[in-house]
Amino acid sequence: MIDLTGRVALVTGSSRGIGSACALRLAEAGADTVVNYVTSRSAAEEVADQIQSLGRRTAVVKADVSEQEDVVSMIDFVRESFGGLDILVSNAATGGFRPLLATTAQHFEAAMNTNVRALMFLVQAAMPLLKRSEGRAKVIGLSSLGSHLALPMYGLIGSTKAALESIIRHFALEIGDHGINLNVIQAGLVETDSFHQMPNREQLLAHRRAKSMVGDRRLTVRDIADAALYLASPLSDMVQGQTLVLDGGASIHA
Ligand SMILES: NC(=O)c1ccc[n+]([C@@H]2O[C@H](COP(=O)([O-])OP(=O)(O)OC[C@H]3O[C@@H](n4cnc5c(N)ncnc54)[C@H](OP(=O)(O)O)[C@@H]3O)[C@@H](O)[C@H]2O)c1
Numbered sequence: 001m002i003d004l005t006g007r008v009a010l011v012t013g014s015s016r017g018i019g020s021a022c023a024l025r026l027a028e029a030g031a032d033t034v035v036n037y038v039t040s041r042s043a044a045e046e047v048a049d050q051i052q053s054l055g056r057r058t059a060v061v062k063a064d065v066s067e068q069e070d071v072v073s074m075i076d077f078v079r080e081s082f083g084g085l086d087i088l089v090s091n092a093a094t095g096g097f098r099p100l101l102a103t104t105a106q107h108f109e110a111a112m113n114t115n116v117r118a119l120m121f122l123v124q125a126a127m128p129l130l131k132r133s134e135g136r137a138k139v140i141g142l143s144s145l146g147s148h149l150a151l152p153m154y155g156l157i158g159s160t161k162a163a164l165e166s167i168i169r170h171f172a173l174e175i176g177d178h179g180i181n182l183n184v185i186q187a188g189l190v191e192t193d194s195f196h197q198m199p200n201r202e203q204l205l206a207h208r209r210a211k212s213m214v215g216d217r218r219l220t221v222r223d224i225a226d227a228a229l230y231l232a233s234p235l236s237d238m239v240q241g242q243t244l245v246l247d248g249g250a251s252i253h254a
Contacts, residue, residue: 002233005030006134008082009232010074010126012036012065012118013092015044017192018142018221022089023047024054025225026232031087032057034078038064038092057082065092065118066110075125085129087232090119090164091142095157097198103156115160119167123175123182130180138232139182141168142224143243145251147186152200161186165243172241181240183231188219188247212248219246 004026014023015037027033033051035058037044044060051058061077063070078085095111119141130137143165146158165184172182189195189205227246230236
């Protein structure tokens with residue numbers, strides 16, 4: 001059994017969807033877990049209530065991860081309230097589904113700042129805490145198949161995910177020797193709020209299901225949270241700078 005008792009985790013964008021599933025999974029395994037949101041305060045508080053009922057320490061922090069000041073304040077709060085940080089899951093993302101031909105400078109900036117730059121500022125701010133972690137500290141980024149597959153209306157988000165994966169690899173090169181593992185979860189389609197905003201979601205889902213090689217089993221937020229738990233645990237100490245693909249094998253064949 002994976003036991004994260006005594007570890008402190010922060011999951012960005014954990015008021016809903018994949019982020020909330022990851023926060024709850026880490027707390028179930030024993031980690032004191034900080035919940036971050038930007039707009040959904042009551043949803044974030046519900047996640048924190050569930051974490052507390054598991055007997056873990058928790059807190060809810062409003063921070064827009066696209067803003068460096070917010071990121072720095074959030075990490076300061078974690079240091080002051082929890083005394084350290086061992087597990088950082090960079091999950092929050094935005095972008096919208098539209099053609100690249102209709103993408104503006106504002107769309108581009110917002111997506112890059114939230115999906116890519118945030119991870120850089122999070123790691124920079126958290127570095128003193130991650131270095132002090134007992135055992136290896138873990139940083140996990142949430143990516144998608146669109147980082148390397150061309151998907152309709154996904155050009156902007158897909159390109160941010162490609163950049164995110166590259167930043168994780170380069171951080172592994174820069175700071176891996178300081179007791180920190182940095183890895184990526186690359187997930188297939190999961191039915192969260194953002195999925196329900198995709199214009200062609202049913203068609204995409206049917207296509208991925210037809211290609212999946214695990215029978216009728218659908219990818220769930222729990223599957224992703226399980227992968228996050230593995231990457232947050234000592235079981236993955238020798239996994240460094242890697243991308244773990246969770247799609248039932250759909251993307252490995254034509
Ligand atoms: N769903 C999929 O099919 C899928 C597949 C592969 C990868 N992913 C990736 O998995 C991650 C989570 O996706 P999801 O589908 O669970 O998303 P979601 O349901 O849309 O939830 C997004 C979360 O991110 C938070 N957030 C957004 N912008 C933020 C900001 N600037 N600062 C802080 N928090 C912010 C939201 O907070 P509020 O609630 O406060 O707005 C919310 O908690 C993303 O990185 C996504 O790209 C998703």
